[in-house]
Amino acid sequence: MTERLPCKMEGCSATILPSTATKTGGICMPCYQEQERKKQQAYIEKHRKMVNLYENLTGHVEILKVMHAPKKYDPLIQYVSYPLSMEQIYISLSDQEADSMMKYALELLAVNNESEAEDILLSLVCYRDDNVSDALPELIQRGLFYHPILFKDSPQDIRDQLLERIAWDDDNRNHLLLVLGWIGDSAVIDQFQQWRKQPPEWAEQLFVTPETYALDGGWELTPEGERRNLINHVCYPIRQVNEQNNEVNIGYRARFLETSSAACPWCKRKLTKLMDIAVSHPALQYLNLSMENLQVVTCEACGCFSTIYMELDNRGMSVWSQFNQKPDYLPDLEDVNSSTEPPPCLNLAHVPQSPYYAAVWTMSQLDSQIGGHPSWVQDAEYPVCPCCERRMQYIGQIDYADFDEYGEGIFYMFICPKDKITATVYQQS
Ligand SMILES: [Zn+2]
Ligand SMILES: [Zn+2]
Ligand SMILES: [Zn+2]
Incomplete structure (x- = not known):
């Protein structure tokens, strides 16, 4: 040995x-x-060298082009980050600069750089609510339907072309139906109603009925065949209050992520007030609520496994709803530790943002907001009001990744204004 x-x-x-x-x-x-x-x-x-790709660039357009371009990974190079985020630059573009970005996206498409072109188009649509119809014929030509929001402002001729395509394009039908959901104009509403009355043959291959695809665009088809909006276009960001960010609003009473004095009947943990905000805020006025404040309360533990309904009294105080149904699975009580970290200090920004700002979850923006379109991590999921059995309206969301390096998952908030019931739904990747 x-x-x-x-x-x-x-x-x-x-x-x-x-x-x-x-x-x-x-x-x-x-x-x-x-x-x-x-x-x-x-x-x-x-x-290792520090490399500043923005050193000699002054124009927004040139800076964005560099930001979008993939960077070569090299352990010996450390790239200096630009002081503003991509979203901030897009928002500050002049119309002429935005137009240059649009043209640049078309140039990229022409040389088959599809993913970079789509990222630019998505940024223009989401952060600025710009109309990118000029790019749609090229996207259709290339069969690029993976980002249905890009088609939301389709002119009539393109919409008709897409409606017709659904009949034969088996490979893209799912995405094309989502596109129709985002277009959501009178022709689409009529078509959805027609399909509901007389389901086409291909509908058997879907997991849901064709008109369910309206949800992705933030609306539903009523039993009478009309469009009922589930979202509101007035949208304000919820942001952390700190020295760098003093643009938050102090005009309206708004609080986020406070611990409630009431406990969850399921896990006994204290409930969380996701938001508590004056109903006079511009993003909530359309609800015509009779109380002064609107509270949306959930259980941060059980709410990850089940829709949590809360009933509002006339002062807007939230009470655990008898309609809640305990799910078959909840984590062990011992595993549910209350966080020892103090909750982040959040407030609403002064200035509204595009309603589509956070609509595509995979992009780089912070998602927390009231109003606007939800950032669905999975499929669109509007809970049904347990009283009137209609879908509830989306009123905002808090993304835990916005404020905490280790945070993940989004709580989406809903209300039925008629029955004064709120609901939360949670999704994570
Ligand atoms: Zn050794
Ligand atoms: Zn609980
Ligand atoms: Zn209701």
């Missing part, structure tokens, strides 16, 4: 074969690998 030697590394108790010792200079393989890793790291740190 070969005699084993002790590893020479201080504090290591491993023994090694003499042949290994010859290769590594007397230390065990794990110690050797760690030594090599440290050497490499030291080399990288010594030779």
